[in-house]
Amino acid sequence: MQQKLQTRAFEQVAPILQPGEQPLVATRAMVGKFSAGRLGTVVSQAVIVEGGGLLGAALASTGKQFVVLTNHRLIFLSQTFLGGPGKNVLGEVPREQLSLVEVKMGIVSLLRLSFGTPGDGVALSFPRVDKKNAESLAEALQQAPIA
Known part of the structure; x- marks a missing residue:
């Protein structure tokens, strides 16, 4: 089932891909606030979109x-x-502004991603059924971007 969803996601982004750009991994996730630590302090978050908005x-x-x-x-x-x-x-x-800050795999898996400026980013959480997808995404994020 995941392979089928990943293929559909690749098809959805195909029209907006730049020359030489290749999709690597696609998965569903819950996108939440980037938490600064175990105390749950919420810090600012930002995503660069076409046009440079936040x-x-x-x-x-x-x-x-x-x-x-x-x-x-x-x-x-x-x-x-x-x-x-x-x-x-x-x-x-x-990709050059993206870094994997934290990985926690368990019943609910969590990936914290930082965007360029320290403290900016999001947390991606994955239910147990998507744990393999979280692992694939974490592995791909740890590899250097391919030009």
């Missing part, structure tokens, strides 16, 4: 999304009612 708060407030990692950027898509990738691009972050 919309981290909007990304975190929409919750369930589909994320597609390419060799150039991380793209946030809406999620359909049935959990598949939607057509709306909610935001994107260039």
Whole structure:
């Protein structure tokens, strides 16, 4: 089932890919606030979208999304009612501004991503059924971007 959803996500982003850009991993995730630590202090968040606007708060407030990692950027898509990738691009972050800050794998897996400026980013959480997807995304994020 995941392979089918990933293929559909790749098809959704195909029209907006730049020359030489290749999709690597796609998965559904709950997008939430980037927490600064165990005390739960919420710090600012930001996502660079086409046109240079900031919309981290909007990304975190929409919750369930589909994320597609390419060799150039991380793209946030809406999620359909049935959990598949939607057509709306909610935001994107260039790979050179993206770093994996924390990985926690368990019943609910968590990836914290930082965007360029310290303290900016989002937390991606994955239910148990999507644990393998979280592991694939974490592995791909730890690899250097391919030009």
